[in-house]
Amino acid sequence: MPNHLANETSPYLRQHVNNPVDWYPWSDEALALSRRHDRPIFLSIGYSACHWCHVMEHECFENHEIAGLMNQFFVCIKVDREERPDLDQIYMNAVQAMTGSGGWPMSVFLTPDLRPFFGGTYWPPIARWGRPGFREVLAGVHDAWLQRREAVDTQAEELTQHLQQTSAPSTPRSPLGLETLQRAMRSIIHAADPVHGGFGSAPKFPHPLDLRLGLRLWKRFGDVPESKIATKELFDVVMLTLDEMARGGIYDQLGGGFARYSTDERWLVPHFEKMLYDNAQLVPAYLEAYQITGRSDFAQVARETLDYVLREMTQPQGGFFSTQDADSEGVEGKFFVWSESEVDAVLRENFDAFVQRRQAEENRPTVTVDQFLLLFKQTYDVTAQGNWEHKNILNRSENKPDSATMPLRDPVDCERILAYGRQKLFEVRSQRVWPGRDEKVLVSWNGLMIAAMAMGASVLNEPRYATAACAAADFILQEMIEPCSVECGSTVASSRRLLHCYQDGRPRFNAYLDDYAALIDGLCELYQAVFDVKYLTAAVSLAEEMLEKFWDRNSGGFFYTSADHEKLIARIKETHDNATPSGNSLAVTGLLKLARLTGRTDLEEKAVATLEMMSGQLERIPLAAGLSLMALDFLLGPTHEIVIAPGNLISTALDCGFNEAHFAAQCEPIVTLYRRFVPNKVVHRRDAAISDEQLPAATRSILSGKNSQQDQTTAYFCEQGVCGPAVVGDSAIQAALERL
Numbered sequence: 067m068p069n070h071l072a073n074e075t076s077p078y079l080r081q082h083v084n085n086p087v088d089w090y091p092w093s094d095e096a097l098a099l100s101r102r103h104d105r106p107i108f109l110s111i112g113y114s115a116c117h118w119c120h121v122m123e124h125e126c127f128e129n130h131e132i133a134g135l136m137n138q139f140f141v142c143i144k145v146d147r148e149e150r151p152d153l154d155q156i157y158m159n160a161v162q163a164m165t166g167s168g169g170w171p172m173s174v175f176l177t178p179d180l181r182p183f184f185g186g187t188y189w190p191p192i193a194r195w196g197r198p199g200f201r202e203v204l205a206g207v208h209d210a211w212l213q214r215r216e217a218v219d220t221q222a223e224e225l226t227q228h229l230q231q232t233s234a235p236s237t238p239r240s241p242l243g244l245e246t247l248q249r250a251m252r253s254i255i256h257a258a259d260p261v262h263g264g265f266g267s268a269p270k271f272p273h274p275l276d277l278r279l280g281l282r283l284w285k286r287f288g289d290v291p292e293s294k295i296a297t298k299e300l301f302d303v304v305m306l307t308l309d310e311m312a313r314g315g316i317y318d319q320l321g322g323g324f325a326r327y328s329t330d331e332r333w334l335v336p337h338f339e340k341m342l343y344d345n346a347q348l349v350p351a352y353l354e355a356y357q358i359t360g361r362s363d364f365a366q367v368a369r370e371t372l373d374y375v376l377r378e379m380t381q382p383q384g385g386f387f388s389t390q391d392a393d394s395e396g397v398e399g400k401f402f403v404w405s406e407s408e409v410d411a412v413l414r415e416n417f418d419a420f421v422q423r424r425q426a427e428e429n430r431p432t433v434t435v436d437q438f439l440l441l442f443k444q445t446y447d448v449t450a451q452g453n454w455e456h457k458n459i460l461n462r463s464e465n466k467p468d469s470a471t472m473p474l475r476d477p478v479d480c481e482r483i484l485a486y487g488r489q490k491l492f493e494v495r496s497q498r499v500w501p502g503r504d505e506k507v508l509v510s511w512n513g514l515m516i517a518a519m520a521m522g523a524s525v526l527n528e529p530r531y532a533t534a535a536c537a538a539a540d541f542i543l544q545e546m547i548e549p550c551s552v553e554c555g556s557t558v559a560s561s562r563r564l565l566h567c568y569q570d571g572r573p574r575f576n577a578y579l580d581d582y583a584a585l586i587d588g589l590c591e592l593y594q595a596v597f598d599v600k601y602l603t604a605a606v607s608l609a610e611e612m613l614e615k616f617w618d619r620n621s622g623g624f625f626y627t628s629a630d631h632e633k634l635i636a637r638i639k640e641t642h643d644n645a646t647p648s649g650n651s652l653a654v655t656g657l658l659k660l661a662r663l664t665g666r667t668d669l670e671e672k673a674v675a676t677l678e679m680m681s682g683q684l685e686r687i688p689l690a691a692g693l694s695l696m697a698l699d700f701l702l703g704p705t706h707e708i709v710i711a712p713g714n715l716i717s718t719a720l721d722c723g724f725n726e727a728h729f730a731a732q733c734e735p736i737v738t739l740y741r742r743f744v745p746n747k748v749v750h751r752r753d754a755a756i757s758d759e760q761l762p763a764a765t766r767s768i769l770s771g772k773n774s775q776q777d778q779t780t781a782y783f784c785e786q787g788v789c790g791p792a793v794v795g796d797s798a799i800q801a802a803l804e805r806l
Contacts, residue, residue, distance in 0.1 A: 070096075075569035076146040078114040082123060087587065089144045092153060100141040100178040106211050106617055107176040108140040108204075111147050111154050114504040115326075115339035115389035117398055118188045125191045126200045132191060135201065139208040142176070147172075147484055148508060149567050149575060152627050155638050159232065160225055172479045175207050180635050181222035182229075183208075183332070187746045225492035226635050234621065234639035237578040237682025242698055244286075246681075248293070250688035250695050255299055265308030265689070269337070271327045272311060274347035275692025280294035280304040281354050282699045282745055307457055308355050311348075312367045315459035316404065319446060320492040322370030324348050325392075326645075334461055335454050338392035338399040338501075342379060343646045345371050346514035353525045355430050355630040357743035365526060372522045372531055375515065376504075383545070384537030385507035385568060386515045394501040401501050403457035406443070406450045409491065413439050418491045418696045420483075440485040441480060460491075462649070468731035508567040509546060509577060512538055513584025518594040520588070524740040535592050542585065543604055546573045563607065569610045579626050579640070579649030580611040588654035590663060590748075597751040602764045605660055609669060615671070623652050641680045642690040658700055662748045665767035665787055667733065674701065692800055700746045706806060707784040710736050710799075711752040711774040735779060736798040 069089045071079045082089055090096035100107050110127075112119035126132050136142050147154035147170065149780035154172070157232055161184040162168045167187075172187035202756075207277070210218055230723075254276055257265045266269045284301040287293040311317055314333025316325050323345050324334030336663060349368050354659045379387045394401040394686055417435045424430050436624070446460040508730035516535045523532035526671035546565045564577035589605035592598075615628035618639065626638045626649055640648045647655075654673045677684070677698060684691045684698065738750065750769060758770045768787075781793045793802050 068773075071144060075504065075567075075572050075574065076114075076149050077502070077569075078112060078116075078119070078146040078148075079144055081114065081120075082127060082144055083121065085127045086137075087127050087128050087142050088133075088137045089142050090146050092150060095140055096143050097178075097180070100176075103151060105139070105141050106183075107180070108205070109153075109157060109174045109176055109177070110143070110146065111145045111150075111170055111174070112171040113147050113389065114502065115341070115391045116170045116733060117337070117392050118169075120393060122171050122173075122188050122200075126189070129191060132201060132204070135204045135208075139204060141334065146506075148504070148506060151212055151578060151580075152631070152634065152638070155626065155640065156229060156634060156636050157182055157185070157544050159229055159638075161187065163228055167705060173422060173771045177219070177222050183218050183222040183225065187478075194200070203736055204325060205672075206316060210570075226631075229636045232806075233636045234623075234643050235680060235683055237686055240681045240685040242681050242684065244558075244702065246684055246688075247283055247286065247695065247699060247702075249405040249685065251287065251293075251296060251300055252277065253295060253688045254280055254283075255303065256550060258303040258307075260306075263290055263303060263310040263334070264331075268331045269327050269329050270331055270333065271645065272316075272344060272348055272690075273692070274344075274351045274687060275305075275647060277304050277307060277351045278354060279692045281351075281358065281694050281743070282696060285743065286699065287746070292657065305355065305446060306360075308364065308367075308384075308673065310463060312352075312363070313462040314455075315461040317367070317461075318374070318489050319462070319525075321458040322367075322372075323375035323378075324371065329368035330770075332463060334463060335400075335459060340379075340390040341645075342375070342388055342511045343514055344509075345375060346511065346518045347494065347646075349518040350521050353521055354743055354745070356526060358742060367412060368522060368747075369526060369528070372519060372528075375519075376530070376534055380534065380538075381505065381541075381746075384534070384541040386512050386538055387503055388506045388511060389504040391503070393500035394499050396721065399454075399459075401458075401495065401498050403454065403459055404448065404491070405447055405452070405457055408494075409458070412437060412490050412494050413442060413487055414424065420486055423486075438483065438487075439662075441483060445480075445484055452762045482767070484526065487544070499525060505569065507541070507546075509542055509566055509581035510584040510652075512542060513586070513588035513652075514646075516585075516588030517591040520591040521559065523595045524621070527737060527740075532592075532595050532616055534595060535588075536598075539585075539589060539592055539604075540600060545645075547690060548573065562611070564611070574777060576628060576631050578628075579612070579616050579624050580646070581683060582608055582616070582653055583624075583649055583656050584658060585614070588661040591658060593663070594749045598763055599762045602663060603762060604707045605656070606666070606764055609657060610662055613672060616649075616653075618679075621679060624676065625652050641683055641688070641694075643692050643694070644690070647693040650680060651691065651697065653691060654680075654697040658697055659748055662705060662786075663750070663768070664764050673697070696745075704785055706744065706747040707768070707789075708739065708747055709750045709769060709772045709782040709784070710739075711772055711782075712754060712779045713776075713778040713780065733759055734796055738800060741805055742803060742806065744803075749804070 071083045071089050071091060074080060093355050132223055134503040144151055157174045158168045159173055161172055161174060164185055169187045170500045171188055174182050176182050189200040191202055241550045265273050279302050281304060284297045288297045310333050316328045316333045316336040323340050323469050326339050326341050326344055328335050329335045329337060348586055349371050352368040368629035390623055392398050417438055445462060448458045452458050516538050519531045522528060546568055548564055564581060565573040566575040566581050567578045567600050586605045586608050589601045616624040618625055626640045641650045643651055654676045657669045659672035680694055686692055688695060752769050752772050754774055772782045775792055775794050778795045780788050781799045794797050
């Protein structure tokens with residue numbers, strides 16, 4: 067019989083509907099049951115793409131004997147960490163305090179008043195690998211609850227006090243300046259792997275924020291004589307990391323997109339799940355590397371990753387899905403790996419069609435089927451024995467074809483051949499049983515991807531990415547904001563509430579800080595791609611709501627949960643950047659951009675106060691503050707506020723139904739600007755058809771009086787609202803852009 071999860075929208079919770087465990091969602095009903103019977107809570111937190119979550123479910127939660135113990139002794143609550151990151155943060159901190167480490171599935175025992183007293187992560191059904199068996203854990207906790215209650219209460223109280231005391235940054239504040247950025251540069255270099263790229267050893271995560279920060283520090287300090295050696299070393303390790311990841315197995319060589327992390331130090335063997343947030347953060351890193359180097363392969367990685375999201379991670383209404391599983395047919399990575407015989411069969415079957423197509427091209431050398439196979443297999447590390455569990459993970463990390471393929475001397479021609487092979491393997495792979503997909507739409511992760519799509523549209527001059535970003539933003543603004551009653555405690559004129567999650571037609575859960583902050587930043591980036599002021603206006607409204615509901619009036623900075631949120635045992639102020647940026651670093655980033663786009667100095671004041679609140683962390687733990695340090699770099703400037711006023715009457719308030727020709731009508735200086743690496747800037751495009759009196763409130767103070775002159779495209783370069791003389795004509799503007 068189904069348990070109490072049957073009406074939940076979370077795919078992760080629904081995976082447990084038919085467990086013999088009498089699971090409840092986190093709810094008033096479950097919490098009241100625990101209090102009424104004085105029975106402790108077993109809280110299990112995971113997510114749908116989590117491999118070890120599936121393992122523990124199969125081994126323990128589907129086991130009738132273990133389920134019987136759970137139902138007899140505890141109120142069992144199952145939580146999707148992506149739906150309730152507030153609970154995940156609090157109780158993960160507790161597990162880390164108890165065990166020194168954390169992870170998912172997270173397993174925590176709570177008193178009826180929600181205080182944690184014992185916890186861990188994955189437990190096998192019987193003791194192995196140095197881990198106690200889950201049966202023994204259940205029996206031991208039950209015995210302690212009955213026989214050593216005073217000790218349990220003491221442990222719970224001490225842990226709760228610890229969580230409350232550490233819920234906000236405790237490091238002393240430090241001055242913020244160029245020295246902070248220089249120390250961060252040294253920390254990045256010290257932590258980097260100079261052989262394989264990345265940071266640390268296995269398992270190895272991408273660290274996109276640190277890579278993007280590294281590019282900014284290279285630009286800022288590259289011309290400083292005493293920093294030249296360090297900045298070159300920093301630049302080299304960023305380039306090495308981007309190269310090695312793109313060539314490795316962590317990158318899907320056939321379909322684009324990055325897996326969550328590599329289990330080895332050289333990026334070969336991924337943990338095959340794909341997360342929206344990883345890809346949303348890696349796209350800007352590759353785009354910025356492309357802006358700096360002009361390397362087409364960096365642009366290709368960004369384009370293929372965005373295309374993967376459009377193809378496999380976008381809902382019909384426009385929002386972006388959350389995750390794609392590592393497993394298919396119950397086997398990790400099965401969808402993605404190949405035997406040599408499978409590769410041979412696909413390429414041989416398509417060789418005749420390849421030859422026919424090649425004969426239509428001029429000056430192409432003859433290629434035999436053996437050369438075709440050898441080129442592909444040597445390039446992508448395909449062998450009979452395999453490179454992982456007797457299968458092959460396609461990668462290009464250390465592979466160069468040997469002399470057997472020497473007739474194919476032209477690198478461009480080789481890439482054409484390889485592209486054809488990839489296409490055919492991709493088509494065959496698409497017929498396999500697909501990994502599961504978590505189709506939740508989370509506002510925070512969507513905000514990150516909206517920003518990535520907008521940047522892709524601008525840098526690559528690709529209108530379809532702008533279309534996708536607009537569709538996602540419109541979906542959230544229309545479907546995931548509800549009217550807010552007086553109980554919200556908001557004094558914002560248009561009282562409303564942003565919601566966190568959308569699944570199966572149901573928007574749910576009060577939004578968190580990172581939902582507001584990531585969406586604000588995404589809307590700022592989207593405005594600068596399509597110049598539709600409705601997105602800037604929406605960002606201003608959301609910023610005012612964020613300040614009203616999350617701002618800490620005593621110490622500065624933002625709480626993770628809103629003032630009207632469910633009362634929990636701690637109210638956390640999240641500041642550490644992890645796999646996703648912290649809510650406070652996102653808030654600083656969005657507020658700084660919004661302040662410079664609108665002239666709202668009050669928003670910048672809040673951003674500065676938040677950075678000051680986090681200053682001790684930026685000083686002492688820079689590798690946990692990548693986005694905050696990028697925001698500091700933006701604040702320290704020079705930060706360019708650029709207004710481009712085209713010298714014709716082409717509409718600049720692009721609607722989201724624009725086509726390629728419409729998008730291509732961007733005036734040449736804007737196209738040139740977005741192809742350059744100028745990270746500390748905001749950009750407006752002034753519509754010549756709108757008078758100063760007709761300008762929307764969000765842009766009036768910035769755009770008033772900035773019209774085209776002499777019927778030529780005109781640019782205004784400003785800093786903190788102080789503008790230099792108008793620069794008139796494309797050639798003069800191009801020269802000015804070269805100096806940024």
